[in-house]
Amino acid sequence: MILLLVKRLEWSSIILNRWIVPITFLTGIIGNLFNLIIFTRKDFLKQSCSLYFLSASINNIIMYLTGLLTRMLSDGFQVNIPGSNSNMYCQIRIYLVYTIFAISNWFLIFASVDRFYSTNQSALKRQYVCSKRMAFKLICLTIIGCILIHIHIIVYYKYLYYVNLYNKQTLICTSDNRIYIIFLSLFMLIFYSLLPPLLMLLIGFLTLNNVRKSRRQINSNRMPTLIIRRGKNQLIKTLTVQITLLVILTSPHSFYWIYVMITTDKYSIKPSIIQEYEKFILNIVRILLYINYGCPFYIHMSVSKKFRNEFIKIIDEIKRYFRYLY
Incomplete structure (x- = not known):
């Protein structure tokens, strides 16, 4: 009975990595590539907030290639990636995945800070914080900080042999x-x-509180002391939706690590059946995390009219290009 259950869990994990992960990978890569193209357009690039979105899109593409693609090939299609059995591969891959995850999160945090100050009534604060120079500094500091703070992963992670219920040894990258x-x-x-x-x-x-205050002031004075442009409003709406989705899609990740922290005993090893359950749940949690980093483009498309118009322009340009060729 236990062996049958373990086998079902293993097959369920394979199915997830063979069917769900490729869809997540393709939609995420396509979405982030379009983000990359659109946020480098003139109308968007002049806004400091767009630099965070642009950097996050580049980071997400790297994340999908280093994390999700390798997971899909090894766990879904059982492809033996050259060098994947070495401790160096284990350490560097895990280190990169966790570092890149963190970088994307903090880019979004600083984008939120940028939008918060863009609604501030102090022109001096808006000019100082919502500038390309400040965005560039924070992007660089984020990358350096995340690289340094995850060094411990390289020190403690390595390949270990794990004996499953079939008495078969398999390698797992852990500590x-x-x-x-x-x-x-x-x-x-x-x-x-x-x-x-x-x-x-x-x-x-x-940010929403700042927007309400500024609108009340505009309505009462009839002379706007703070002009909230439509483009900025749309970026605020986009961030709001993105933050909401982030909370929903990362909550299972929170619960998983709470569970791991509570159930990990430094003096004992969990039974194989429990480890298989945890592996299956972790697969689902990971997919949700990757979906979170693949959906910004689709959020922009659904919320921002300006973004949709820019996307339509790009499609029209591509059509004209191919018409010219043929």
């Missing part, structure tokens, strides 16, 4: 230090699952 696993669970819970959504929710509420 054999139980105390570190508890630390990593807490680190992931705070740094990935709780802090970014909470910060974005807080900044989002403050």
Whole structure:
């Protein structure tokens, strides 16, 4: 009975990685590529907030290639990636995946901060914070900070042999230090699952509060002291939807790491059946995370009229190009 259950869990994981992950990969890559094209257009590039979205799109593409593609090939299609059995591959891949995840989150946080200050009534603050120079500085600091803060993964992660219920040895990329696993669970819970959504929710509420205040002031004075442009409003709406989705799609990730932190015992190893359950749940949680980083383009398309118009222009340009060729 237990063997049958384990086999079903293994096949379910394979099906997820063979069918759901490719769809997630394709839609995510296509969406982020279009983001990359649109946010480099003149109308968008002049806004500092667009630099964060542009950087996040580049980062997300790298994330999909280093994290999701390798997962799909190895776990879904059982493709033996050259060098994938080495400890260096294990350490570098996990390190890159976690680092890139963090970078995307913090880009979105700083985009939220940018939109918050864009609705501030102080022209001096708007000019200082909502500038390309500030955006470039924060983007660089984010990348450097995330690279440094994840160094511990390279130190503690390695390939370990895991004996399943079939008495078959398989390699898993993890840490054999139980105390570190508890630390990593807490680190992931705070740094990935709780802090970014909470910060974005807080900044989002403050931004909406600024917008309400400015509108009330405009209505009462009949002379706008703060002009909130339509483009900025659409970016605020986009961020609001994106933050909401981030909270929904990362919540399972939070619960998973809470569970890992509570159930990890530094003196014992979990039974194989429990490990299989955890592996299956982790696959689902990962897919939800990757969906979160693949959906910004579709959010922009559904919320921002300006973004849709720019997308239509690009499609028209592509059509004209091919007509010219043929």
